[in-house]
Amino acid sequence: MSTTTFISFAIALIAVAVAFGLVICARPAVRRLRARVGRGRLSLWLDENPTAQGLLVLLVGSATAFALILVFIEILDEVLDNDDLTVVDRPIIEWIADRRTAGVDTVVVLVTDIGGKVLLASVLAIAASAVALRLRSWRPVVLAAIAGGGGALLVAGIKVLIGRDRPDPLHRAVFESGFSFPSGHTASTLVILGTVALLISMVTASGTLRATAWMAAGILAVAVGLSRVYLGVHYPSDVLAGWVLGACWLVTVAIAARLPETAILPVARRLPAPGRVAGTALRPVVASTLAALSALAAIFGAVSIAAIT
Secondary structure, eight states, rough: OOOHHHHHHHHHHHHHHHHHHHHHHHHHHHHHHHHHHHOOHHHHHHHHHHHHHHOOOOOHHHHHHHHHHHHHHHHHHHHHHHHHGGGGGHHHHHHHHTTTHHHHHHHHHHHGGGHHHHHHHHHHHHHHHHHHHHTTBBBHHHHHHHHHHHHHHHHHHHHHHHHOSSOGGGGGGSOOOOSSSHHHHHHHHHHHHHHHHHHHHHHHHOOOHHHHHHHHHHHHHHHHHHHEEEEEEOOHHHHHHHHHHHHHHHHHHHHHHGGGGGGSSSOOOOOOOOSSOOOOOHHHHHHHHHHHHHHHHHHHHHHHHHOOO
């Protein structure tokens, strides 16, 4: 890794520290809220019925993913028609370009590098490997590969399908090639750091650590997305689409990972011998992979139909 990559990593760690501080500060308010609300009959019933709880998670997750892809298609329609949402794209880029400073540019470039392939791939690989060893299972590695690889394929395919040009080079602070819609840095940051948060949630019972991981992922995804607009390499609508698409794919991968554990698709798992990685428990891995690939094809198909019509 280069020096700038290490600095970008340090900035990411600062974001994690900020997220941890926010979670600690919010804990008293969360506790008071829980004490006031209490636990309803539905919550208690779900605790006693893990199968129903799993089905509810799948139902809510599927509805969320479906709603997100509809929002993405709506943004796509606005981009293709050059209407409503996109009428502010160029004015915003021009306004920012007229107010940039060299010092801020340097910091923002370091922030945008957090969404670079090398740093994201390294963080995801380390997290997946650590969780795989902790759980003695290959499922975290496969989950990471599906999330990262599938997200990259989805963004690349849609970029080529839509073929939107980037903002005017005169308004850019850095050089960037390729198509503009959606923002790959934005989508990849949300998907990969969200997957890291998901992996962390698989191995810890600490609500503080889970909340910190998810909040840090959200903070960094927002920061990277905004940095792409500031640098003039993406329109605001590109970044908004990147957030929506990334969230849709992250929710889809999470659903696929949960599917083999539900009554909808019960897949028996063979526990590994102590001290060994579970190379034999392939049925849940295959089920999750096929579900994710089917969802990937469905999402790309829906976007393709929307783009053609």
